[in-house]
Amino acid sequence: MAKMIFVNLPVRDLAASVVFYEALGGTVNPQFSDDNGKCIVLSETIYVMLLNHAKYQSFTTRPIGDARAQTQALYALNVDSREEVDELVARLAEAGGRADPNPAQDHGFMFSRSAEDPDGNVWELFWMDINNVDGEKK
Numbered sequence: 001m002a003k004m005i006f007v008n009l010p011v012r013d014l015a016a017s018v019v020f021y022e023a024l025g026g027t028v029n030p031q032f033s034d035d036n037g038k039c040i041v042l043s044e045t046i047y048v049m050l051l052n053h054a055k056y057q058s059f060t061t062r063p064i065g066d067a068r069a070q071t072q073a074l075y076a077l078n079v080d081s082r083e084e085v086d087e088l089v090a091r092l093a094e095a096g097g098r099a100d101p102n103p104a105q106d107h108g109f110m111f112s113r114s115a116e117d118p119d120g121n122v123w124e125l126f127w128m129d130i131n132n133v134d135g136e137k138k
Contacts, residue, residue: 067120
């Protein structure tokens with residue numbers, strides 16, 4: 001079985017967060033969703049668990065941080081083309097996110113931009129030509 005990743009995020013407004021993550025390309029899995037949390041499927045192996053603060057707090061004794069004020073993680077997600085990076089950032093901004101909280105990066109073989117979700121979590125969206133790293137075919 002392939003390894004799976006579940007990113008668990010505390011959210012202030014579950015409905016607004018669902019709009020953002022559907023714009024990211026995810027779909028709600030009703031089997032693991034309820035009024036306190038939504039399971040967003042990004043791929044067969046990547047899931048984002050959006051949990052209201054009460055539900056999230058049931059999994060940890062640590063206080064919930066403010067992702068708008070401090071950074072704790074950057075989530076990177078690849079896409080199929082440079083154009084898709086731009087299109088996705090625009091779509092996420094229209095869905096309640098903030099475009100480009102970090103500067104775009106263009107390294108020739110790799111291009112990335114970022115989008116911030118309604119709670120301040122930053123997603124780095126990138127395209128990479130794995131066969132042209134360092135400017136030469138591998």
